[in-house]
Amino acid sequence: xxxxxxxxxxxxxxxxxxxxxxxxxxxxxxxxxxxxxxxxxxxxxxxxxxxxxxxxxxxxxxxxxxxxxxxxxxxxxxxxxxxxxxxxxxxxxxxxxxxxxxxxxxxxxxxxxxxxxxxxxxxxxxxxxxxxxxxxxxxxxxxxxxxxxxxxxxxxxxxxxxxxxxxxxxxxxxxxxxxxxxxxxxxxxxxxxxxxxxxxxxxxxxxxxxxxxxxxxxxxxxxxxxxxxxxxxxxxxxxxxxxxxxxxxxxxxxxxxxxxxxxxxxxxxxxxxxxxxxxxxxxxxxxxxxxxxxxxxxxxxxxxxxxx
Ligand SMILES: C[C@](O)(CO)[C@H](O)COP(=O)(O)OP(=O)(O)OC[C@H]1O[C@@H](n2ccc(N)nc2=O)[C@H](O)[C@@H]1O
Ligand SMILES: Nc1ncnc2c1ncn2[C@@H]1O[C@H](COP(=O)(O)OP(=O)(O)OP(=O)(O)O)[C@@H](O)[C@H]1O
Numbered sequence: 001x002x003x004x005x006x007x008x009x010x011x012x013x014x015x016x017x018x019x020x021x022x023x024x025x026x027x028x029x030x031x032x033x034x035x036x037x038x039x040x041x042x043x044x045x046x047x048x049x050x051x052x053x054x055x056x057x058x059x060x061x062x063x064x065x066x067x068x069x070x071x072x073x074x075x076x077x078x079x080x081x082x083x084x085x086x087x088x089x090x091x092x093x094x095x096x097x098x099x100x101x102x103x104x105x106x107x108x109x110x111x112x113x114x115x116x117x118x119x120x121x122x123x124x125x126x127x128x129x130x131x132x133x134x135x136x137x138x139x140x141x142x143x144x145x146x147x148x149x150x151x152x153x154x155x156x157x158x159x160x161x162x163x164x165x166x167x168x169x170x171x172x173x174x175x176x177x178x179x180x181x182x183x184x185x186x187x188x189x190x191x192x193x194x195x196x197x198x199x200x201x202x203x204x205x206x207x208x209x210x211x212x213x214x215x216x217x218x219x220x221x222x223x224x225x226x227x228x229x230x231x232x233x234x235x236x237x238x239x240x241x242x243x244x245x246x247x248x249x250x251x252x253x254x255x256x257x258x259x260x261x262x263x264x265x266x267x268x269x270x271x272x273x274x275x276x277x278x279x280x281x282x283x284x285x286x287x288x289x290x291x292x293x294x295x296x297x298x299x300x301x302x303x304x305x306x307x308x
Contacts (some may be wrong), residue, residue: 001292002046002124003043003044003045004043004044004045004120004124004306005041005042005043005044005306005307006041006042006116006117006119006120006123006237006304006305006306006307007039007040007041007042007065007116007118007250007304007305007307008039008040008042008112008113008115008116008119008148008149008150008151008303008304008305009036009037009038009112009148009301009302009303010035010036010038010039010070010101010107010108010109010112010186010297011033011034011035011036011107011112011144011147011148011262011263012033012034012036012107012174012176012262012263012267012269012299013031013032013033013034013109013206013230013231013263014032014033014034014213014217014228014229015030015031015032015052015074015125015208015210015212015213015228015229015230016029016031016208016216016230016231016233016263017030017031017207017208017209017232017272018189018192018204018207018208018228018232018233019204019205020196020203020204020205020206021189021193023157024159024199026159026201027159027189027192027207027285028078028157028158028159028206028207029143029156029157029158029159029160029207029261030155030156030157030207030208030209030210031155031157031160031207031210032154032155032166032213032214032217033144033147033153033154033155033156033163033297034153034155034158034168034171034172034209034299034300035147035151035153035300035301035302035303036150036174036176036297036298036300036301037297037298037299037301038100038101038107038295038297038298038301039100039101039112039174039301040056040097040098040099040100040101040109040112040113040116040282041097041098041100041116041307042076042095042096042098042113042116042117042120042270043095043096043097043098043120044093044094044095044096044117044121044124045093045094045096045124045143046092046094046121047090047092047093047094047095048076048092049092050072050080050081050091050092050093050094050095051095052070052071052074052076052077052095052097053070053094053095053096054068054070054074054096054097054099055096055097055098055099056097056098056099056100057099057100058119059097059099059103061190062102063253065104065181065184066103066104066105066181066182066277068097068099068103073168073222074097074113075110075111075113075117075141075142075145076095076097076113076116076117077095077115078114078141079113079115079117079118079121079137079141080093080095080117080121080279082137082140082141083118083121083122083125083127083129083137084121084125086127086133086137087125087127087129089125089127092304093121093124093125097113097116097117097119099113099163101142102178102182102267102293103182104181104182104183104184104264105182105183105262105266105267106183106185106237106261106262106264106265106266106267107262107263107267108144108148108263109178110142110145110307111141111142111144111145111147111148112148112297112304113188114138114141114145114149115138115145115146115149115303115304116147116148116304117133118134118137118138118149118155118230118303118305119149119185119304119306120162120306122134123306133279134149135149135150135163138161139161143159143160143161144160144263145161146161146162146163146305147160147163147304148304149303150303150305151164151300151301151302151304152165152168152301152302152303153165153166153167153168153217153298153299153300154166154276155210155214160304164168166214166217167217167218168217168220169215169217169218169219169220170220171296171298171299171300172222172225172270172271172298172299173222173271173272173273173274173275173277173278173296174270174271174272174278174280174296174297174298174299175251175254175256175269175270175272175281175285175294175295175296175297176262176267176269176270176293176294176295176296176297177247177250177251177267177268177270177280177285177290177291177293177294178266178267178268178291178292178293178294179241179243179244179247179266179268179290179291179292180241180243180266180292180297181266182266183237183241183264183265183266183272185263185264187234187240188218188233188236188237188240188264188265189264190235190239191236191237191239192232192236194236195235195236195239201235207230208230208232210230212228212230213228213229213230215228216228221302222257222271222272222273222274223257223273224272225257225258225271226256226257226258227258229258229260230260230270231260231261231262231263232259233261233263233264233265234260234265237261237265237266238261238265241265241266244261244265244266247266247268247290247291248260248261248268250285250288250291251268251270251281251285254270254281254284254288255272255273255277255280255284256270256271256272256281257271257272257273257282258270258271259271270285270290272296275298278296278297278298279296281296282294282295282296
């Protein structure tokens with residue numbers, strides 16, 4: 001076999017209820033993940049030991065904030081080592097990741113790459129890990145990685161790693177706008193804790209339940225979905241990056257049904273009434289000078305899959 005490729009999607013959290021900080025350093029979540037049509041691709045081939053090449057739009061290789069590591073700390077490399085150890089095979093493969101998902105944007109790009117790597121190498125090495133084993137390995141790599149395998153629409157509980165697929169009626173159309181530099185996920189969770197402790201946000205006993213957004217997704221109406229969107233990390237992300245308020249406002253002015261920060265940000269996810277209006281909104285927002293990158297996408301998209 002020469003090479004094999006798998007791709008995995010970016011996500012938007014259409015509901016992100018965050019509970020108090022747990023003793024293990026994570027927060028209890030009730031989240032609803034929506035996979036959208038923006039994919040990274042991981043290609044694997046023969047090699048002695050592991051090697052990694054990173055390419056793609058905005059894929060700046062390095063160790064700094066917002067950069068993609070080109071070494072064994074990359075989630076692609078870590079996923080390969082983990083699967084090899086689990087299956088008892090030699091970790092021999094050349095790995096190449098082509099990034100389309102913006103880095104440190106709250107779109108779970110690194111998690112998508114880890115999920116795609118598990119799927120590609122499981123086939124390439126013939127390790128035949130079962131679905132449950134792959135989900136377990138994914139959870140060891142990061143809270144968002146199991147959802148990268150599952151895709152579609154799913155409820156995430158625990159620290160986000162326990163995923164249960166849910167029904168949704170039809171698709172939704174979004175414009176993703178990325179303003180300025182990336183944001184660090186731990187920094188945004190830390191800011192939430194500080195804001196709650198200082199009384200700038202109410203303290204919570206547990207994560208906000210996701211029922212309203214789940215009902216809106218089942219119904220399939222963009223207006224209902226827009227009214228139900230929740231992200232507890234939006235206020236801390238805006239506190240760290242004041243330009244995000246202006247970016248959310250720009251999405252509203254361009255005709256979004258509703259807009260929210262995606263995950264830990266700084267991506268703004270603007271919900272459109274339909275595909276046509278998403279294309280129009282993307283053109284308008286690209287010209288507004290607020291965003292560095294603008295993409296029209298649709299959800300739900302499939303989870304990590306081999307590319308035929
Ligand atoms: C913001 C989200 O993208 C929403 O889906 C995720 O919660 C983040 O998931 P992720 O990037 O896969 O995060 P991980 O790699 O598991 O954790 C990175 C750091 O984020 C914080 N973290 C993450 C998940 C969680 N439920 N509580 C947390 O407090 C912790 O400081 C943790 O050390
Ligand atoms: N394959 C990868 N692609 C991108 N970043 C990676 C990768 N592997 C490791 N990283 C590291 O992870 C950091 C966060 O990248 P990522 O693009 O996954 O952020 P994110 O979308 O905000 O994550 P999330 O939404 O899951 O919190 C990067 O700054 C980088 O240091």
